[in-house]
Amino acid sequence: MSFASRWVQPPAHVTEAAGLARGFRAAGVPAGIKPSGGPDMALLVSDEPGTVSAARFTRSGVLAAPVVLCQTRCRLDAIRAVVANSGNANAATGNRGLEDAARMQGAAAMAAGVREDRVAVASTGVIGVPMPMDGVPRGILAARGALAADGDAAFCAAIATTDAFEKRLSLAVALPAGSVRISAQAKGAGMISPGFATLLCFVQTDAVLEPATADLLLGVCVKRSFERISVDGQLSTNDTALLLASGGSGVHVDPESEDELRFGEALDYALRRLALLVLRDGEGAARTGRVHVRGGHEPSVERAARAVANSPLVKAALHGGDPNWGRIVQAVGGALAGTAPLPLDVWVQGVQVCAAGAAKRHDTAALADAVAVEEVEYVVGLPGEGAETEVFFSDLSHGYVTINAEYTT
Amino acid sequence: MSFASRWVQPPAHVTEAAGLARGFRAAGVPAGIKPSGGPDMALLVSDEPGTVSAARFTRSGVLAAPVVLCQTRCRLDAIRAVVANSGNANAATGNRGLEDAARMQGAAAMAAGVREDRVAVASTGVIGVPMPMDGVPRGILAARGALAADGDAAFCAAIATTDAFEKRLSLAVALPAGSVRISAQAKGAGMISPGFATLLCFVQTDAVLEPATADLLLGVCVKRSFERISVDGQLSTNDTALLLASGGSGVHVDPESEDELRFGEALDYALRRLALLVLRDGEGAARTGRVHVRGGHEPSVERAARAVANSPLVKAALHGGDPNWGRIVQAVGGALAGTAPLPLDVWVQGVQVCAAGAAKRHDTAALADAVAVEEVEYVVGLPGEGAETEVFFSDLSHGYVTINAEYTT
Numbered sequence: 001m002s003f004a005s006r007w008v009q010p011p012a013h014v015t016e017a018a019g020l021a022r023g024f025r026a027a028g029v030p031a032g033i034k035p036s037g038g039p040d041m042a043l044l045v046s047d048e049p050g051t052v053s054a055a056r057f058t059r060s061g062v063l064a065a066p067v068v069l070c071q072t073r074c075r076l077d078a079i080r081a082v083v084a085n086s087g088n089a090n091a092a093t094g095n096r097g098l099e100d101a102a103r104m105q106g107a108a109a110m111a112a113g114v115r116e117d118r119v120a121v122a123s124t125g126v127i128g129v130p131m132p133m134d135g136v137p138r139g140i141l142a143a144r145g146a147l148a149a150d151g152d153a154a155f156c157a158a159i160a161t162t163d164a165f166e167k168r169l170s171l172a173v174a175l176p177a178g179s180v181r182i183s184a185q186a187k188g189a190g191m192i193s194p195g196f197a198t199l200l201c202f203v204q205t206d207a208v209l210e211p212a213t214a215d216l217l218l219g220v221c222v223k224r225s226f227e228r229i230s231v232d233g234q235l236s237t238n239d240t241a242l243l244l245a246s247g248g249s250g251v252h253v254d255p256e257s258e259d260e261l262r263f264g265e266a267l268d269y270a271l272r273r274l275a276l277l278v279l280r281d282g283e284g285a286a287r288t289g290r291v292h293v294r295g296g297h298e299p300s301v302e303r304a305a306r307a308v309a310n311s312p313l314v315k316a317a318l319h320g321g322d323p324n325w326g327r328i329v330q331a332v333g334g335a336l337a338g339t340a341p342l343p344l345d346v347w348v349q350g351v352q353v354c355a356a357g358a359a360k361r362h363d364t365a366a367l368a369d370a371v372a373v374e375e376v377e378y379v380v381g382l383p384g385e386g387a388e389t390e391v392f393f394s395d396l397s398h399g400y401v402t403i404n405a406e407y408t409t
Numbered sequence: 410m411s412f413a414s415r416w417v418q419p420p421a422h423v424t425e426a427a428g429l430a431r432g433f434r435a436a437g438v439p440a441g442i443k444p445s446g447g448p449d450m451a452l453l454v455s456d457e458p459g460t461v462s463a464a465r466f467t468r469s470g471v472l473a474a475p476v477v478l479c480q481t482r483c484r485l486d487a488i489r490a491v492v493a494n495s496g497n498a499n500a501a502t503g504n505r506g507l508e509d510a511a512r513m514q515g516a517a518a519m520a521a522g523v524r525e526d527r528v529a530v531a532s533t534g535v536i537g538v539p540m541p542m543d544g545v546p547r548g549i550l551a552a553r554g555a556l557a558a559d560g561d562a563a564f565c566a567a568i569a570t571t572d573a574f575e576k577r578l579s580l581a582v583a584l585p586a587g588s589v590r591i592s593a594q595a596k597g598a599g600m601i602s603p604g605f606a607t608l609l610c611f612v613q614t615d616a617v618l619e620p621a622t623a624d625l626l627l628g629v630c631v632k633r634s635f636e637r638i639s640v641d642g643q644l645s646t647n648d649t650a651l652l653l654a655s656g657g658s659g660v661h662v663d664p665e666s667e668d669e670l671r672f673g674e675a676l677d678y679a680l681r682r683l684a685l686l687v688l689r690d691g692e693g694a695a696r697t698g699r700v701h702v703r704g705g706h707e708p709s710v711e712r713a714a715r716a717v718a719n720s721p722l723v724k725a726a727l728h729g730g731d732p733n734w735g736r737i738v739q740a741v742g743g744a745l746a747g748t749a750p751l752p753l754d755v756w757v758q759g760v761q762v763c764a765a766g767a768a769k770r771h772d773t774a775a776l777a778d779a780v781a782v783e784e785v786e787y788v789v790g791l792p793g794e795g796a797e798t799e800v801f802f803s804d805l806s807h808g809y810v811t812i813n814a815e816y817t818t
Contacts, residue, residue: 062742062766063749092738092753094767127735128768232721237739312641312721312805313813320814326536329501330646333471340472344501357471358503359537396721398810404722405729405805 003169006375007290007392008272011265017172019150021181022206023048023246027146028158031139033125033132034087041136042158043143044082044202045112048246053079054215055120056222058239065090065097066121067238069105075117077211079244082202083108083140084122085131086161086187091237092128100131107137111144122200122240124187125161156185159200162403163187167277173207173266175259178251180207182270188278199226199278201241203270206248207263213255217264218243225271229279229392230309232400243267276392285394289318289376291328296384300336304380307335309393318376319395323367325353328378336382345381412578415784416699416801417681419580420674426581428559430590431615432457432655436555437567440548442534442541443496450545451567452552453491453611454521457655462488463624464529465631467648474499474506475530476647478514484526486620488653491611492517492549493531494540495570495596500646501537509540516546520553531609531649533596534570565594568609571812572596576686582616582675584668587660589616591679597687608635608687610650612679615657616672622664626673627652634680638688638801639718641809652676685801694803698727698785700737705793709745713789714800716744724805727785732776734762737787745791754790 020026023046031041055076057067070076083104090097101121109116123131146154156168167186172179181204188199203218222241253259279288293305308314311331317324325346332344346354349370351362429435432455440450464485466476479485492513499506510530518525532540555563565577576595581588590613597608612627631650662668688697702714717723720740726733734755741753755763758779760771 059746060739060742061745061748061751062738062753068750089735092735092763092766092768094765097767126733127739128763129735130768237742312809316810316813319810322814324535326498326501326538329471330469330536333469333646336470337468339470341477342470344471354501354537356503357501358506359501359539396810396814398807400721401725401728401805401807401810404725405731 003273003277005276008269008276010269013174013262014266014269015172017170017181019170020152020183021204021246021248023051023248024183024204024244025147025149026151026155027143027148028151028154028156029139029142029146031085032135033085039154039158040085040087041139041143042084042155043108043111043140043147044155044204045147046080046244046246048248050247051078051080052209052211052214052245052247053077054211054218054243055079056218056241058237060237062092062237064123064238065093065101066123067240068098069101070120070240073102073105073117074120077215078118079120079242080114080118081108081112082120082122082242084159084200086124086159088123088125088129088131089127089238090123090131093130096130100133103133104136104140107140111140120242122238124159124200124238127237152183152185156187159185159187161187164281167274167281169270169273171266171270173263175251175253175262177253177259178249180205180249180251180263182266184270184274186274186278199239201226201271201274203243203267205243205245207245208247208250208252209245210255213253213260214243214245217267220264221267221271224268225275228390229275230306279392279394285399286397287318287374287376287395289378289393289395290390291378291380291393292388292390293380293382294385294388295382296386297382298387300382301387301389303335304332304382305389305391307331308378308380309391312396315393315396319397321368321372323348323364323371328380329354332380343383347379349377412682412686414685417678417685419678422583422671423675423678424581426579426590428579429561429592430613430655430657432460432657433592433613433653434556434558435560435564436552436557437560437563437565438548438551438555440494441544442494448563448567449494449496450548450552451493451564452517452520452549452556453564453613454556455489455653455655457657459656460487460489461618461620461623461654461656462486463620463627463652464488465627465650467646469646471501471646473532473647474502474510475532476649477507478510479529479649482511482514482526483529486624487527488529488651489523489527490517490521491529491531491651493568493609495533495568497532497534497538497540498536498647499532499540502539505539509542512542513545513549516549520549529651531647533568533609533647536646561592561594565596568594568596570596573690576683576690578679578682580675580679582672584660584662584671586662586668587658589614589658589660589672591675593679593683595683595687608648610635610680610683612652612676614652614654616654617656617659617661618654619664622662622669623652623654626676629673630676630680633677634684637799638684639715688801688803694808695806696727696783696785696804698787698802698804699799700787700789700802701797701799702789702791703794703797704791705795706791707796709791710796710798712744713741713791714798716740717787717789718800718802721805724802728804728806730777730781732757732773732780737789738763741789752792756788758786
């Protein structure tokens with residue numbers, strides 16, 4: 001789980017740890033949903049009755065059944081357990097899909113010994129295929145038997161689909177009020193777009209949080225992490241991010257305190273780190289890009305950054321180690337149609353290549369060397385000042401085509 | 410140049426012909442712009458002083474120098490000559506780019522024996538690199554010497570970049586008033602998105618057209634052809650479509666006449682045929698898709714259709730011959746965020762796979778066979794009635810990644 005990025009550095013009060021935050025147990029087992037027979041049923045339980053939670057879901061017009069269930073049948077500020085499966089998204093499955101999600105919720109409630117409305121359900125996998133439910137009850141029962149404080153690795157494996165590696169972390173956070181832990185597991189490699197977040201992510205902490213604090217912190221950190229990445233510009237039907245705070249540490253994180261600030265920094269680090277891991281896994285990805293756009297008009301800055309991040313031409317050039325900044329200019333021009341002439345400034349890896357819309361002389365051989373690295377940074381200046389944003393993105397590789405042309409995912 | 414598509418059929422009064430429409434001569438020669446030394450300078454001249462024209466250009470916020478020159482320094486309703494180069498887009502090249510485009514215009518005006526404002530200039534190729542002008546004057550002179558009534562093939566070769574095959578046609582059109590000809594040459598394989606049209610397309614006819622008729626017909630036909638295709642959702646900086654009517658046939662196409670209707674049908678066929686050829690060439694493309702979306706709300710129908718056509722997941726499934734309609738549902742949901750629940754209907758190759766948002770039982774093996782063809786049709790029903798649109802799109806292939814990762818195009 002070693003991690004390094006020029007863009008995401010751990011705050012000084014955050015160190016690596018292992019296992020789940022205090023008060024949590026997790027497991028992951030096979031339940032017959034993945035044709036491979038691999039682990040596909042994940043269960044997470046908080047043993048603390050006072051557990052507080054917050055959630056964010058996809059904004060897609062097509063919501064998967066478990067997302068609908070969570071939004072309509074859960075106490076989202078007091079979730080005690082999560083049941084999640086991979087291998088099937090339970091999306092576009094109609095009433096039967098809602099019933100299947102409810103069945104999973106019911107079984108997990110029994111397994112966790114909590115009320116049904118305290119159980120969140122999440123699914124990921126193929127869309128439009130009814131859930132193979134035969135092995136689900138037995139799977140949840142088996143997961144119950146396997147629940148462990150260090151079950152986060154098994155949990156993570158059971159939510160993975162096309163993921164090439166696990167996205168998981170466990171952090172110790174030194175707050176003025178005491179030491180707390182943050183653990184988190186995420187999955188996601190394709191169908192990733194800043195929507196809110198195109199993936200599943202489950203975060204646990206043993207800090208004592210009020211529901212409003214949990215909601216505020218999750219909202220802010222999701223905006224700065226999963227909402228700022230794109231593998232393929234494709235908003236999913238199933239995105240779910242859940243923060244559970246067991247309070248098991250007894251350390252209170254009060255609103256507007258130094259503790260809240262420090263805890264927020266740690267959570268921000270955790271989610272940005274997971275978001276970058278999702279990008280790096282981006283179905284065949286070899287390189288990660290960051291586009292930073294600034295200018296005077298908020299919507300234009302946002303549109304331009306997303307257009308660059310989602311351009312298959314920019315992504316393919318990133319993959320090929322080609323400093324082809326003309327495609328950056330093209331993507332921005334396409335996003336801001338009808339605004340010509342646009343006096344764009346463009347920097348690639350700190351080298352200005354375009355000034356006020358015109359090519360700027362530079363050492364092309366040196367620039368080609370500079371982009372032959374894992375993390376490539378693009379900066380775009382639009383007219384005006386005051387607005388800025390960033391989007392992280394993966395490259396477009398043969399692996400992406402192979403995965404998405406040859407497999408029904 | 411044989412052509413067949415289930416979606417684009419020749420009208421009964423249109424037959425295949427050869428060479429340029431009467432009154433036109435064309436040529437294509439090497440001028441030292443492409444590193445390969447291949448043909449890269451194209452010249453088209455109308456010998457008829459009364460030639461009438463119409464033009465459409467990209468809406469990108471970043472306009473290439475030749476596009477700016479055409480829009481500001483040309484009589485776009487009376488173009489007599491076109492000079493076009495491949496190998497360099499002359500985009501993001503600042504004042505020097507405008508001067509280079511003006512130099513091309515001046516040299517071509519001399520070569521064609523017409524006023525400078527009657528010469529349209531077009532460029533295509535890499536963005537952000539100054540035009541290598543050394544060989545341009547000699548190239549234009551050589552093109553002048555090579556001008557021929559059957560020079561359309563050479564012209565077409567000289568505007569090609571990553572094109573795998575030529576997009577060219579020559580049609581005889583039987584109108585009530587007499588027989589006329591339509592010839593056309595297009596290039597384009599990548600950076601293709603319905604913007605207006607992400608390519609170069611030059612159309613010649615020997616019909617006698619009023620400028621307003623030429624403009625009306627070009628506008629309508631471009632909307633139904635190049636505006637409805639997407640290779641990669643990437644709006645270019647250089648799109649240019651030009652219709653030149655020499656009047657060389659002496660056959661008048663009067664406004665609101667049966668002749669106008671029939672001529673329009675032929676032009677519509679010609680441009681839709683070229684648009685499909687561009688898609689088929691779509692940088693590595695093997696299959697072509699058509700998504701037809703209907704419903705009650707015009708902007709939603711348009712957004713949904715473009716989202717499907719530009720989804721790398723849908724495109725990869727098309728490439729793999731995978732009837733993975735879940736990705737259609739996902740793309741529409743992403744395009745219409747915040748509208749859940751969306752009672753979508755989806756048909757693939759005429760088979761309904763999704764009804765009111767839920768999977769519909771069907772013969773999956775038969776459907777897998779049905780999508781293993783060159784042209785695959787998707788129909789999406791949104792709530793309501795009255796609005797509909799179509800977008801044609803290419804698949805996402807290893808070839809696309811190879812071309813765009815390994816070459817600076």
